Every structure is written in C-alpha cells, then in structure tokens.
Amino acid sequence: MYPSTKFQEIPRISLILAACAVCIGGGFQYGYNMGIISSPGKYVMKCINETWMERYNTEISEDMPSLFWTIIVSIYPIGGLVGSWIAGALSVKCGRKHGLLINNIFALLGAGFVGISYFSCCFELLIVYRFLLGVNGGVALCVQSMYLIEIAPRALRGTLGMGTSISLSLGIVIGQVIGLKELLGREELWPALLSTPAVLSILQLITLPWCPESPRYLLIDKGNETACDEALKQLHGEGGYLKEKAEIERERRDDAGVKPKKPWELFRDPSIRWQLASTMVINLFYQINGIGAMYYYATPVFAEAGITEDKIPYVTIGTGLSEFLPTILCGILIESLGRKVLIIGGYFLMALWCLGITLTLTFAEASPWVPYLSIAFIFAFIISFGMGPGGVSRALTSEIFTQAVRPAACIIGLTVNWIGFFILSMVFPYIVEGLGQYCFLVFLVINLMIAVYTLFLVPETKNKTFTEIQAAFQINNKTFQKIKAVFQTKTKKQNQQQQMSVAEEVLATYL
Structure with missing residues (x-):
C-alpha cells in the first residue's frame, strides 16, 4: 500500500464541486423526498375525501383516504427497486455522469403529475408521482455511490463515499423544515410542496454537465485514455493525476478482457x-x-x-x-x-x-x-x-x-x-x-x-x-472452499462406510 500524501489529504475544489453536483440530485433528493412526505398527509386525505364526494356524489368510507395515502407512500420503495435495476444499464451504457443526468427525467415527470393530479382532481396520479420519485431515488443512490467512489483518491475514498449518506441525512432535515406550516406545510400549498423535488433536478441539470465523467469508467470500460487524462487533471490537478491513473491502469490490467x-x-x-x-x-x-x-x-x-x-x-x-x-x-x-x-x-x-x-x-x-x-x-x-x-x-x-x-x-x-x-x-x-x-x-x-x-x-x-480489497475477501473464499472440501470428504467417507456396512449385512445374510 502507498502512504497518504498531502495532495491526497486535501481535495481540490473541482473534486468537491463534482461531489456536490452529484449529491444535490442524488442522496439529497432521496432524503428530501423522505422528509417532506409526512407533512401533507392529512391535507391529501382531505382532498381525496372531497374529490370522491364531487366525483360520485357520495361519502367515501372512513378508511379509504388513509388506505390511498398508505399506497401513495408505500409505492416509493417499489419505484426504488425498479430504479435500481435501471441504474445498471444507465451506468454502463451512458456512464455515471450521463446516467445521473438522464435520471432527472423521472423527478421532473413526477412533479408534472402532481400538477395534473391537482388541477384535474385525479388523486390517483399521486401514486404515479411517488412511483417516479422512487425510480429516481433508486437510480440516484446506485449511480451516485459508484461515481463518488470512482472519482475519489484512495486516501479520501471513504470520506467522499460518505457523500451519499451525508447528503441523504441533510435532505431529510431540509425536507422536514420545508414541510413546516410556516413555509410550504400549509393546506393550500401541498401541491407546491410535493413538486419541489423538480427544483433539485433542475439544479443538477445546471451544475453536473460542468463536471467530468468517472475516470475509471472512461479508461476501463471505454478505453478512452485521453478523456480519462482530462478528467483526472480536472479532479486531481496536474501534480496528482499520474498517480491516480497508475492505480486505474493496474486495475485495468488485472481485469483485462x-x-x-x-x-x-x-x-x-x-x-x-x-x-x-x-x-x-x-x-x-x-x-x-x-x-x-x-x-x-x-x-x-x-x-x-x-x-x-x-x-x-x-x-x-x-x-x-x-x-x-x-x-x-x-x-x-x-x-x-x-x-x-x-x-x-x-x-x-x-x-x-x-x-x-x-x-x-x-x-x-x-x-x-x-x-x-x-x-x-x-x-x-x-x-x-x-x-x-x-x-x-x-x-x-x-x-x-x-x-x-x-x-x-x-x-x-x-x-x-x-x-x-x-x-x-x-x-x-x-x-x-x-x-x-x-x-x-x-x-x-x-x-x-x-x-x-x-x-x-x-x-x-x-x-x-x-484489487487489494478483493484479495482480502479471497481469504474468506478460500476458507469456505476448505471447509466445503472437508465436509465433502467427510460425507464421502460416511457414504462409503454405509455402503460397506450394507454389503457386509447382505453377505452375512447369504452366508
């Protein structure tokens, strides 16, 4: 292992800005959506009750508004699950950066469905809204984590990788604050509150294009050495990019083909x-x-x-x-x-x-x-x-x-x-x-x-x-293989002994 250097311990401004641009539409967006959802619940249920009365000229049962709200809230992890599977294709085919940019479409569409739902009195569309935000969160958490780990120098990989958790926690707090009645937590403003995630997506669409793609993705996945050099220089400067590139080169050789x-x-x-x-x-x-x-x-x-x-x-x-x-x-x-x-x-x-x-x-x-x-x-x-x-x-x-x-x-x-x-x-x-x-x-x-x-x-x-981390896990893999081999050998011997015992019993019967 290489000792940490002063360069590695102090990140460049460009590296910090890239992490912030990724987090604003990733972990922060996810946490924000979790933070705001509890505030408008009673207002949405009231809207469902009034809409049902206007639509069918009859009162809805007492449990139905609560059931619809539960579905609206609970559909979020289903969207997140779908987003996680979309993230793989996006991150490999489009890259980490462009995958995150494309992901903002889901949040913007979700905000649009809030407006359509409110003005058309179709509360069912809020389920679609929440599902799309879940898809956005699933993609963001997956791709953002990869991007932060891949752009970080080794000595700061843990700290920069923490960006997802830090931004997520901050998003929850800001969402709770925005949901207070002094801000957007009032009854007449609940559609505006639920639409605010679109603002975060717009901020990422403005800031992230100025940031480089993951250097590891450019060199290992795409084989584009020139683009990798440019990205590394932007992230780590002229004085430090060569050492980072050497590590990426070693990993590329280890995973050749x-x-x-x-x-x-x-x-x-x-x-x-x-x-x-x-x-x-x-x-x-x-x-x-x-x-x-x-x-x-x-x-x-x-x-x-x-x-x-x-x-x-x-x-x-x-x-x-x-x-x-x-x-x-x-x-x-x-x-x-x-x-x-x-x-x-x-x-x-x-x-x-x-x-x-x-x-x-x-x-x-x-x-x-x-x-x-x-x-x-x-x-x-x-x-x-x-x-x-x-x-x-x-x-x-x-x-x-x-x-x-x-x-x-x-x-x-x-x-x-x-x-x-x-x-x-x-x-x-x-x-x-x-x-x-x-x-x-x-x-x-x-x-x-x-x-x-x-x-x-x-x-x-x-x-x-x-590569060293993978080698450390190989010790567990080898230990497991040894235990498995011992177990198989023991089982084989027991089977042989049982077969011999059966054969001896058969011979004893005939003799």
Whole structure:
C-alpha cells in the first residue's frame, strides 16, 4: 500500500464541486423526498375525501383516504427497486455522469403529475408521482455511490463515499423544515410542496454537465485514455493525476478482457461469493436494524413527555439533525478509524439503546421522568446509527468490488435494500401491534448479529486499492472452499462406510 500524501489529504475544489453536483440530485433528493412526505398527509386525505364526494356524489368510507395515502407512500420503495435495476444499464451504457443526468427525467415527470393530479382532481396520479420519485431515488443512490467512489483518491475514498449518506441525512432535515406550516406545510400549498423535488433536478441539470465523467469508467470500460487524462487533471490537478491513473491502469490490467457483468452472473462466480454475501447482508440490515421503529415511536413518546402536538414537528427536526450531524463526524473519522470500527461500534451501541428503550417504554408510568429517558435513548440510537451503519454502509457497498462487477453488485445490494424497506413498511405495524415495545428486543438481536458478522467476515478497506480489497475477501473464499472440501470428504467417507456396512449385512445374510 502507498502512504497518504498531502495532495491526497486535501481535495481540490473541482473534486468537491463534482461531489456536490452529484449529491444535490442524488442522496439529497432521496432524503428530501423522505422528509417532506409526512407533512401533507392529512391535507391529501382531505382532498381525496372531497374529490370522491364531487366525483360520485357520495361519502367515501372512513378508511379509504388513509388506505390511498398508505399506497401513495408505500409505492416509493417499489419505484426504488425498479430504479435500481435501471441504474445498471444507465451506468454502463451512458456512464455515471450521463446516467445521473438522464435520471432527472423521472423527478421532473413526477412533479408534472402532481400538477395534473391537482388541477384535474385525479388523486390517483399521486401514486404515479411517488412511483417516479422512487425510480429516481433508486437510480440516484446506485449511480451516485459508484461515481463518488470512482472519482475519489484512495486516501479520501471513504470520506467522499460518505457523500451519499451525508447528503441523504441533510435532505431529510431540509425536507422536514420545508414541510413546516410556516413555509410550504400549509393546506393550500401541498401541491407546491410535493413538486419541489423538480427544483433539485433542475439544479443538477445546471451544475453536473460542468463536471467530468468517472475516470475509471472512461479508461476501463471505454478505453478512452485521453478523456480519462482530462478528467483526472480536472479532479486531481496536474501534480496528482499520474498517480491516480497508475492505480486505474493496474486495475485495468488485472481485469483485462473482463466485460461488465450482469447481476445474475455474480451468483455463479465463486471468486466474489463473500463480497456479494456481505453486500446483501449489509443492505438488508441497514433497513431492519430498528431505525424506522425509532422514528415511528418518536411522536407518541414526545407526546407522552408532555410536548404539545403543534410543537412535535419542530422536535422531529431534532431527530433528523441527530442523524445528520453524526454522519458528518463519521465522514471525518472514517479514514482514521476505518470502516469496521464505525460499523461494529454503531451496531453494538444501537443494541444497547434498544434494551434501554424497551425498559423505559415498559415502565413509562413508573415516574414522570421516564418518558424523557425514552427520548434520550431514541436520540442516542439515531446518533449511533448516523455515526456508524447509516454513514458507512452505502460507501462500503461500492468500495468492495472492482470496476467490472461494481454496477451489478450495486444493483443487487440496493435491490435487497428496497425489498427490506418495502417488507418492513408492510410488516412493521403488525410487529408493533403484536409485540408492542418488546419489538426492540428483536432489533437488539438483529444489531448484534450484523456486528458479529462484520467483525469476522468483512475485512477493513481503509487505504486499500480495489484489487487489494478483493484479495482480502479471497481469504474468506478460500476458507469456505476448505471447509466445503472437508465436509465433502467427510460425507464421502460416511457414504462409503454405509455402503460397506450394507454389503457386509447382505453377505452375512447369504452366508
């Protein structure tokens, strides 16, 4: 491994601007869409009720507006799943940069459907709106993560890769703020609030064309050395681009003749078995670790602590900030502490806070101060998530694969992520209904499981080339092959012994 240099530790302005241009229509857009969606819910349901009355001259059943709103909200991960699969083709055929530019079409179309829905009194079109935003989010998270990892110098790869998580957390906070009644959170402005993602897409369409394409994509995938040199000079300057190009050249030689793989081809490749397994595990546990439960329980716990209903939206912004600020700190520490320490430490702390929340919710009526302790545990859980899994997981997915495998691997990882998101959103209310506050004990076990998995099966990737990271995973692959061979040998011997025993019994019968 090469030691970090001063050049590597201080990024150029052009590199920072490229990361910002990508994030504004990527992670920030995704987080913003998550942040604004809770505010207009009651107004949209009221609009559905009035529209139904005008359309059919009869009152809608009490549960139908809530059902339609649930569908509008829940269709988002379905769109994200579709977007994840579109992302692979876009990133390979059009490139990382142009794939992100094309992706803005989905957000702009979605904003258009809000206007059509409002003026035509067709609330069903809001389902299409939310689906298109989900597609936009699925493409953005996949392609943005690849772009940030591929343009970063090795010493800053973790920090720059954190751009997705940092921008996502910031987007949630800004979305919550914009959704306040003092801004766009009023009844007459809900169509404008739901259309604001178009502004972010326009900003990216203005800024991203000035940024270079991924140098790795240009050289390894397209074989365009001249364009690669120009991109590297723009990102890293005349004094540093040669070292970055040398690393890309080594990876190109190692993967000579290897074409970008399809997602289904990865399952048949034993050489990346543990990278793929780790990607799927990390993305699944990212969704089912209990962070959604914390936001779900936050409002009733705030109310029980005596916070009035009109003040709860402002306190809720605090939950968003408690995830955003630690994510920034995680980005600062990731290159010094490493990925594993942050992930393992975060999950162990989250397990501890789950135990605390279970106890305080169980004995909430024991004393007036207990609900405040519940609030403290909720914030501690969110902070631990932002400092560890919430910050590192998305960067790690793109970091553990080489160029030919990365797009397909990101598709698989995000597919698992979106499926986990959808299943949890459907199942979680029933889990809460059945287990109540004891559902956090389930999350306690889940967090301990992923911490142990990361400790033993995920190698540290800090300051390693993509080829070196792959070699580190090969140790797990070889160990698995040895265990498999021992098991097969043992099974073969047992089968032979059984066959001999049968033969001896047959001979004994005839003799």
